[in-house]
Amino acid sequence: MSERDGRRSGPRFHGRVETGRRCEEPGCEAPGEFRAPAVRGGQRDQPGAWRWLCLDHVRAFNAGYNFFEGMDPDAIAQAQRPYAGWERETRAFSHVGADLPPRWGDFSDPLDAIGARFKARVAAERPRADGKPLSGEDRRSLETLGLGPDADRRALRSRYAELVRRYHPDRNGGDRSHEQALQDVIAAYTQLKSAPAFA
Structure with a gap:
């Protein structure tokens, strides 16, 4: 990759953020431009801590990521229902002007x-x-x-x-x-x- 105006040119990846940090994987000197959860299987209903990884290490992290890690079989079955989460009202769906959607x-x-x-x-x-x-x-x-x-x-x-x-x-x-x-x-x-x- 070539350098131009202090930025890298070449393939761009969604989620890349120029942080000025190094990759947090021990021994890696590449820029840490991708965010990954610091702890796997942490509390799912709360924001977690993040760490910054280079492209190769975030790819390795994603390849080994398991959403269901730490869940029992009943919780996995519940999360895999076709309408899982539908019954929880979160934020309102957006609408334009006076076009109010149904509840x-x-x-x-x-x-x-x-x-x-x-x-x-x-x-x-x-x-x-x-x-x-x-x-x-x-x-x-x-x-x-x-x-x-x-x-x-x-x-x-x-x-x-x-x-x-x-x-x-x-x-x-x-x-x-x-x-x-x-x-x-x-x-x-x-x-x-x-x-x-x-x-």
Whole structure:
């Protein structure tokens, strides 16, 4: 490999970090540019310590790595289930603008959750049965509230009250993590209650 501007040229590998450190494998003088867990089989639910290795030693580490090391047969079988981990709600799935996804934790099968989101979108795009017009902003606001296009003023008020109770910090022990969702719900309700379809 040649040197250019103090950097190596040649094949690039995902995960390489120029740290200025030496490989932590005893006796190795190569740069330590790849991160590997310091202890195998450590606590799986906590961040572990890391060490820095050269490409050859990180390849050797990866070749000998065993995710199931230290697990009993029942724990291995549990980890190999097709939907392992699905029932644990972690962070929210991302969404764009007012396009709120369903609560993924309400479904036992990921395909059902994806199908529910698609069905909600198709229902939201159809016209109202009473023929009252809905603007694009009206439809986005209905989607934010999780309502279909045929919702009436009573359903609008009821859903608004339900979501305010769900997201308000006073009802969640002071937890302010749903503050943006609460603001979105208030803005959607304010917009819809003055829309022609709900007058």
